[in-house]
Amino acid sequence: MSVYDPSDTTTPAAVEGGAETRRAGAFLRLLRKPMGLGSLLVLAVVVVLGLLEPVLRTHSPNFTSLDFINAPPGTPGWPLGADQYGRDIWARALSSINVSVISALIGASVAILIGTVFGLIAGYRGQRTDAATSWVFNLLMTFPALVLVIVLTPLTGGAYQITMAIFGFFLAPGIYRLVRNLVVGVRNELYVDAARVSGLSNRRIISRHVFYVVRGPIIISAAFMASAAISVQAGLAFLGLGSTQVPSFGVMTNDAFLNIYGQPVQLVWPSVFLALLNGALVLLGNAYRDVLAGPQAGRKRRRTRRLVGEAVPMAAPGAQSSAVSAATPDRGEGGLLTVRNLRVAYPSTDGSEREVVRGLDLEVNPGEIVGLVGESGSGKTQTAFSILGLLPKEARVSADELRVAGDSLLDGNGAAQRNLRGGVVSYVPQEPMSNLDPSYTIGSQLMEGLKRTMPRKEAKAAILALLERVGIPDPPRTFKAYPHQISGGMAQRVLIAGAVVSRPKLLIADEPTTALDVTVQAEILDLLRELQRELGMGVLLVTHNFGVVADLCDRVVVMRNGELVEEGAVRDIFHAPSQTYTKELIAAILDEETTRSDAPASPMGSGVS
Amino acid sequence: MIVFLLRRLGAGLVLIFVVTAATFFLTYGANIPVARNILGPSATQDQVNLLNTQLGLDQPILQQYWTWLTGVLTGDLGTSYFTSEPIASALASRLPVTLSVVLVASIITLLLSTVLGIASAARGGWLDTLLQSVATFSYIFPAIVLGIVLVYVFAIALRLVPAIGFVPFAQSPVGWFLSVILPAVVLAIGGIASLAAQIRGSMIDELSRDYIRSLRSRGSSEASILFRHALRNAAGPALTTFSLLFITMFGSSLFIEKIFALPGYGTFAFTSTIQGDLPAMLGVTLFSVVLVVIVNLLVDVLQGWLNPKVRT
Numbered sequence: 001m002s003v004y005d006p007s008d009t010t011t012p013a014a015v016e017g018g019a020e021t022r023r024a025g026a027f028l029r030l031l032r033k034p035m036g037l038g039s040l041l042v043l044a045v046v047v048v049l050g051l052l053e054p055v056l057r058t059h060s061p062n063f064t065s066l067d068f069i070n071a072p073p074g075t076p077g078w079p080l081g082a083d084q085y086g087r088d089i090w091a092r093a094l095s096s097i098n099v100s101v102i103s104a105l106i107g108a109s110v111a112i113l114i115g116t117v118f119g120l121i122a123g124y125r126g127q128r129t130d131a132a133t134s135w136v137f138n139l140l141m142t143f144p145a146l147v148l149v150i151v152l153t154p155l156t157g158g159a160y161q162i163t164m165a166i167f168g169f170f171l172a173p174g175i176y177r178l179v180r181n182l183v184v185g186v187r188n189e190l191y192v193d194a195a196r197v198s199g200l201s202n203r204r205i206i207s208r209h210v211f212y213v214v215r216g217p218i219i220i221s222a223a224f225m226a227s228a229a230i231s232v233q234a235g236l237a238f239l240g241l242g243s244t245q246v247p248s249f250g251v252m253t254n255d256a257f258l259n260i261y262g263q264p265v266q267l268v269w270p271s272v273f274l275a276l277l278n279g280a281l282v283l284l285g286n287a288y289r290d291v292l293a294g295p296q297a298g299r300k301r302r303r304t305r306r307l308v309g310e311a312v313p314m315a316a317p318g319a320q321s322s323a324v325s326a327a328t329p330d331r332g333e334g335g336l337l338t339v340r341n342l343r344v345a346y347p348s349t350d351g352s353e354r355e356v357v358r359g360l361d362l363e364v365n366p367g368e369i370v371g372l373v374g375e376s377g378s379g380k381t382q383t384a385f386s387i388l389g390l391l392p393k394e395a396r397v398s399a400d401e402l403r404v405a406g407d408s409l410l411d412g413n414g415a416a417q418r419n420l421r422g423g424v425v426s427y428v429p430q431e432p433m434s435n436l437d438p439s440y441t442i443g444s445q446l447m448e449g450l451k452r453t454m455p456r457k458e459a460k461a462a463i464l465a466l467l468e469r470v471g472i473p474d475p476p477r478t479f480k481a482y483p484h485q486i487s488g489g490m491a492q493r494v495l496i497a498g499a500v501v502s503r504p505k506l507l508i509a510d511e512p513t514t515a516l517d518v519t520v521q522a523e524i525l526d527l528l529r530e531l532q533r534e535l536g537m538g539v540l541l542v543t544h545n546f547g548v549v550a551d552l553c554d555r556v557v558v559m560r561n562g563e564l565v566e567e568g569a570v571r572d573i574f575h576a577p578s579q580t581y582t583k584e585l586i587a588a589i590l591d592e593e594t595t596r597s598d599a600p601a602s603p604m605g606s607g608v609s
Numbered sequence: 610m611i612v613f614l615l616r617r618l619g620a621g622l623v624l625i626f627v628v629t630a631a632t633f634f635l636t637y638g639a640n641i642p643v644a645r646n647i648l649g650p651s652a653t654q655d656q657v658n659l660l661n662t663q664l665g666l667d668q669p670i671l672q673q674y675w676t677w678l679t680g681v682l683t684g685d686l687g688t689s690y691f692t693s694e695p696i697a698s699a700l701a702s703r704l705p706v707t708l709s710v711v712l713v714a715s716i717i718t719l720l721l722s723t724v725l726g727i728a729s730a731a732r733g734g735w736l737d738t739l740l741q742s743v744a745t746f747s748y749i750f751p752a753i754v755l756g757i758v759l760v761y762v763f764a765i766a767l768r769l770v771p772a773i774g775f776v777p778f779a780q781s782p783v784g785w786f787l788s789v790i791l792p793a794v795v796l797a798i799g800g801i802a803s804l805a806a807q808i809r810g811s812m813i814d815e816l817s818r819d820y821i822r823s824l825r826s827r828g829s830s831e832a833s834i835l836f837r838h839a840l841r842n843a844a845g846p847a848l849t850t851f852s853l854l855f856i857t858m859f860g861s862s863l864f865i866e867k868i869f870a871l872p873g874y875g876t877f878a879f880t881s882t883i884q885g886d887l888p889a890m891l892g893v894t895l896f897s898v899v900l901v902v903i904v905n906l907l908v909d910v911l912q913g914w915l916n917p918k919v920r921t
Binding site for chain 1: 620623624627628632635636639641741745748749750751752753754757758760761765818819820822823824825826827828829833838841842852853856859860861863864867868878879882883885890891893894897898900901905915916917918
């Protein structure tokens with residue numbers, strides 16, 4: 001690659017231009033928000049009041065007049081009245097605005113300067129530089145900053161500007177962490193790699209690319225830090241640190257406090273101005289954060305509100321059967337699991353709904369192993385979760401019929417479903433490690449659901465016996481172990497034990513071997529087969545892997561884009577797949593031996609699996 | 610765990626050393642006319658020189674530091690230039706006041722922000738709005754304004770609590786509570802919102818994890834999922850936030866004490882700084898850093914108790 005040529009700025013300029021438009025757009029969107037525009041206006045008005053101080057006041061802020069001691073607000077020439085020394089409160093307030101604004105500027109600038117410089121360096125260089133600077137800044141963050149700011153007052157000779165510079169130094173760790181984390185996140189992104197390949201120097205990369213990413217968050221925290229600096233300056237002046245000749249809101253607050261029994265109204269003025277300044281800054285920061293978060297922010301918030309509880313399936317309005325279900329052979333009643341015309345939809349940002357399962361029919365008979373096969377995004381996991389009642393609450397689940405072991409799951413309340421779970425139906429997840437709570441021992445987690453149905457001692461004995469049964473070498477030890485102390489294969493055995501301990505009639509396994517080492521996969525499949533025979537369970541095995549299906553299943557259901565593609569006995573489908581899609585999936589078995597990744601998603605497939 | 614704690618203790622000792630050394634050289638090196646301040650403007654230069662010699666201020670600064678450092682290691686923080694009271698005992702007598710306020714504030718903060726954070730994570734809606742309003746409110750009104758308003762309303766207008774002063778717990782628990790509750794509330798208002806937001810965020814993270822779904826699939830109750838599992842795992846990050854908050858509250862208490870006329874740490878720090886009472890200023894610094902280190906170590910121990918991975 002060529003040596004960097006300063007005149008060759010095509011790549012960075014392109015990025016810069018893009019970022020510039022985005023930022024200009026952000027600023028315009030900020031102005032369009034009532035909160036953003038309002039707080040900007042308030043801020044501007046207050047700052048301008050301070051700048052016009054010489055024009056707007058009639059007395060100097062330190063001028064005292066014995067005739068006007070404690071003059072009430074509205075006295076001619078003394079718009080806000082006078083304090084106990086006969087000084088013009090209006091003039092003092094104007095003067096104090098400037099002190100506050102300068103404090104905010106100094107405090108925030110020092111913090112941003114130090115934090116950004118070191119954050120950029122640490123985040124970009126990484127490794128030792130990062131470790132060392134992070135260590136220093138973490139220590140700095142735990143400094144009792146206010147104590148030091150107070151104790152170091154003699155050094156400043158009473159100048160609040162120097163005090164604020166010291167305070168800004170202590171604010172720097174916040175900016176440092178912000179910048180460092182953002183840079184670390186950005187560092188490995190493609191466009192930075194591309195810039196490096198094209199021969200840009202490290203410094204150019206940092207200043208040109210990364211800076212645009214961190215700018216927004218820095219502006220937001222600058223608003224908060226400016227507010228903090230104003231409050232601390234007021235606090236210090238209130239204590240009487242610094243020159244008493246400089247009027248400031250802290251000094252005014254102190255004067256009013258001393259006068260609180262006689263003239264409580266004098267406390268209002270410094271409080272109002274402080275509140276206006278701080279409020280405008282903080283609300284401006286909030287508004288800018290909302291603007292940067294973009295239109296997605298609203299949706300995110302809605303999602304998070306519904307983390308507790310799960311979606312309750314509803315009966316479908318009208319028994320409309322889809323074209324696919326008409327082709328499904330009728331198996332009659334009496335199946336272990338009967339699903340008819342299952343639909344799962346999620347609300348999307350524009351208010352419409354996106355269907356991820358579209359009228360699926362599914363049947364599992366007692367003692368039968370059914371494979372539910374499809375690529376990621378085909379809706380197979382959504383189908384499994386809707387049977388388990390584990391879909392997030394914003395999901396809309398409906399079906400003509402959804403029945404497990406004779407009990408309908410439709411329109412049932414959460415408690416009824418919960419009783420079914422951990423009893424009649426159970427679940428083996430894909431990723432064993434993340435499905436165990438890291439903070440509790442394996443034993444206590446497996447016991448939790450059981451304790452409702454049997455005495456503690458009995459439950460423990462049952463779990464220990466099962467741990468042995470699923471091939472755990474030392475059950476009592478594993479019982480007492482934490483998840484991080486066992487291997488992934490062991491964890492999956494543990495989860496299988498947890499799933500079958502209640503002797504369920506239907507076991508739903510969601511890609512139970514995908515996350516495991518190849519050597520362990522076969523063992524886990526054998527275990528599932530053995531347990532299925534011992535307990536006579538029906539099994540719904542969700543997988544993208546036709547190899548697993550061939551190994552384990554009696555019957556297979558192929559799904560794509562939320563719809564049923566074809567179904568039949570495993571032998572028939574393998575020998576004579578009628579659909580191209582099924583052929584592709586079968587052909588993919590060979591690839592599985594080397595890669596363990598999900599099957600390639602079709603263009604329609606999206607990440608909702 | 611032991612190794613981890615020892616490493617953290619080591620970092621804490623470094624912090625104590627660096628901060629006190631920096632403060633020492635900055636303040637002793639600032640050429641504050643200490644002797645002149647003590648003796649007043651009418652004293653002769655000879656008297657000033659004599660006092661400087663007596664206080665050891667005429668010695669090279671490195672030697673003064675060495676004297677101070679060896680003194681500290683034997684538990685001697687020097688004596689105040691102005692009251693001749695040993696710094697250590699002066700600080701010890703003021704610590705209960707400040708700690709009372711900060712501890713009561715911590716309890717209020719922990720209780721309210723945990724409840725608010727969990728409720729807001731689980732239910733959202735108007736609780737989110739409330740949380741944001743409290744946060745904005747605490748930013749808008751600095752502690753001093755809030756403190757004065759509370760004094761005015763509850764102590765002066767309503768006469769519910771004494772406006773000023775401190776009652777030791779041993780003397781009257783009720784009196785003690787009434788004397789610290791207002792300053793504690795002022796400190797807590799600043800912290801509740803940020804801690805609750807942290808708890809809300811980490812609760813939401815935890816509730817969307819796989820193990821929660823697995824627990825549901827095994828029939829765990831919503832209460833157990835929320836409090837036993839999600840909260841326990843969310844507590845780690847929240848605890849770190851709280852340790853920073855504790856330090857901030859300790860700092861803010863320095864401002865608050867003046868409003869409530871509490872004879873605590875802040876009053877002492879302020880007076881000694883104004884007077885240029887160097888040993889007292891260093892004592893205040895040393896005590897503050899030690900407190901920070903102790904709090905951080907306690908948090909580390911709690912993290913180890915919460916998180917089995919840290920323990921092993």
